[in-house]
Amino acid sequence: MSSSTPSGEITERWDAFLAKIKERFEQTMSEAEAGCAALLDDAELDPMPMSNAWNAIRLQMLSLQRKIGDTWSEKIQEQLYDPNGDAKFEGAKVDREYAKGFALEQRIADELQATEVRIFGSAARKIYEVAKTKLEGHFACKQCGTPLQIPKGIFRSIYVVCASCAMTNTFEPGTFARSAEYFCAHYLANETAWPELKAMSAAEFRVNRAIDGDSDSAGEPRTLAMLKMWEAATKKYWEVYLKARIEIIPEYAADYDKDFNGKMQGFYNDVARYDEWKSPTNTSVNT
Amino acid sequence: MTPQPSVSKLSEAFALRRVAVMQTALESSAQGSDAWNRLLAELGLAVPAAKVREQLALRQPLKKGALPVEVRHVLERLQTITRKTLSDAAVGDETSAAFEKTLEHFVEEDMTLYLKAVRPAASPKSIFATAKATTKKYGDMNTKAVVEIVRCKSCGAARPEGTDLRVCDFCGGNFF
Numbered sequence: 001m002s003s004s005t006p007s008g009e010i011t012e013r014w015d016a017f018l019a020k021i022k023e024r025f026e027q028t029m030s031e032a033e034a035g036c037a038a039l040l041d042d043a044e045l046d047p048m049p050m051s052n053a054w055n056a057i058r059l060q061m062l063s064l065q066r067k068i069g070d071t072w073s074e075k076i077q078e079q080l081y082d083p084n085g086d087a088k089f090e091g092a093k094v095d096r097e098y099a100k101g102f103a104l105e106q107r108i109a110d111e112l113q114a115t116e117v118r119i120f121g122s123a124a125r126k127i128y129e130v131a132k133t134k135l136e137g138h139f140a141c142k143q144c145g146t147p148l149q150i151p152k153g154i155f156r157s158i159y160v161v162c163a164s165c166a167m168t169n170t171f172e173p174g175t176f177a178r179s180a181e182y183f184c185a186h187y188l189a190n191e192t193a194w195p196e197l198k199a200m201s202a203a204e205f206r207v208n209r210a211i212d213g214d215s216d217s218a219g220e221p222r223t224l225a226m227l228k229m230w231e232a233a234t235k236k237y238w239e240v241y242l243k244a245r246i247e248i249i250p251e252y253a254a255d256y257d258k259d260f261n262g263k264m265q266g267f268y269n270d271v272a273r274y275d276e277w278k279s280p281t282n283t284s285v286n287t
Numbered sequence: 288m289t290p291q292p293s294v295s296k297l298s299e300a301f302a303l304r305r306v307a308v309m310q311t312a313l314e315s316s317a318q319g320s321d322a323w324n325r326l327l328a329e330l331g332l333a334v335p336a337a338k339v340r341e342q343l344a345l346r347q348p349l350k351k352g353a354l355p356v357e358v359r360h361v362l363e364r365l366q367t368i369t370r371k372t373l374s375d376a377a378v379g380d381e382t383s384a385a386f387e388k389t390l391e392h393f394v395e396e397d398m399t400l401y402l403k404a405v406r407p408a409a410s411p412k413s414i415f416a417t418a419k420a421t422t423k424k425y426g427d428m429n430t431k432a433v434v435e436i437v438r439c440k441s442c443g444a445a446r447p448e449g450t451d452l453r454v455c456d457f458c459g460g461n462f463f
Contacts, residue, residue, distance in 0.1 A: 038415075046422075142434055
């Protein structure tokens with residue numbers, strides 16, 4: 001007896017499994033954000049314990065995400081296809097069941113990324129505000145006591161020459177202020193560039209899922225236009241990110257072109273593996 | 288003279304036994320089960336008192352299965368018995384060498400899989416507690432911004448502008 005639709009039992013089991021995954025994920029995420037914020041406060045704004053905890057949670061959720069694909073491959077798929085590989089049910093109906101799992105995988109990936117940007121952005125903002133206050137003091141030459149002019153937006157150890165006695169003083173900003181450069185600058189810039197980060201991730205994902213142009217498999221074929229969209233989204237992200245970083249560390253402006261080209265070179269190294277990128281119609285200078 | 292079983296038959300019997308041990312362990316609980324207790328007795332292992340099991344269970348929460356320490360004892364006993372049987376069969380060929388290698392490693396392999404199956408996933412609460420307890424502190428986050436002059440330890444001269452001298456060029460003393 002054949003059916004055009006996967007049996008109720010199969011779809012019920014699959015739906016129940018996905019519902020459990022979704023519940024576990026949502027519960028963990030609801031605790032993660034508040035828990036990380038509390039851990040940061042508890043550690044007197046040292047971001048290390050919070051980073052370690054988030055990393056453990058993230059790995060756990062990625063493992064949860066993998067279970068979706070594994071369960072589909074190992075338990076559900078075998079019931080939807082006969083031993084010859086022919087679908088027992090209407091292809092569109094099977095695709096719909098697959099799409100449910102895929103949609104949840106995507107949601108987990110997107111929310112993990114969004115939550116990470118929020119958690120670390122929020123932490124960076126808290127730390128940055130305190131770091132700035134640490135640099136608002138009056139600093140005087142150790143030799144003659146004349147007030148020293150410490151440049152703004154410097155969060156590392158620098159030499160400052162006294163205008164009165166010409167003595168070289170070493171300005172040490174302290175641990176908090178140093179964290180403004182090694183921690184805050186990146187996460188605040190990432191938060192500012194969040195829409196561009198999302199767009200870049202989506203473009204990259206589309207390219208990764210696309211199939212080779214000459215493949216017989218079902219799916220969206222990869223095209224040069226798709227790769228160019230990924231390139232454009234990547235350029236936009238790095239532009240916004242690097243400029244946001246300069247707002248915090250002004251001296252980074254001097255290296256903007258070098259930094260931007262360096263980041264884009266990483267992209268060009270990656271995209272070079274696709275034959276479509278090497279098309280003679282590609283006018284990008286990096287092919 | 289009773290003929291000794293072949294290595295392949297020994298290996299087959301061992302594989303079945305190994306699967307049965309893990310199955311029985313997983314279907315049991317920290318307090319044990321009839322089937323699990325029977326297995327312990329068959330292998331000549333003492334069945335722990337209920338109170339002992341209770342105290343161990345408090346220390347290591349499990350989602351299911353027999354206590355890991357009991358599972359290890361069972362696997363080690365199975366290893367000993369099987370090694371003796373293999374040795375009595377007195378076979379020294381390639382097949383027995385491969386089987387011996389399996390016997391050498393299977394206890395740790397099975398324990399790793401078993402622990403993965405029975406340990407509950409860490410909750411966010413326990414992850415935060417672990418992160419707080421185990422992150423090393425490499426420095427005090429509250430050190431202040433300060434200005435210092437690097438001076439020679441011998442003559443007190445300040446380190447000249449634009450240099451990274453480690454040795455004073457006035458008296459030869461060290462800056463650091």
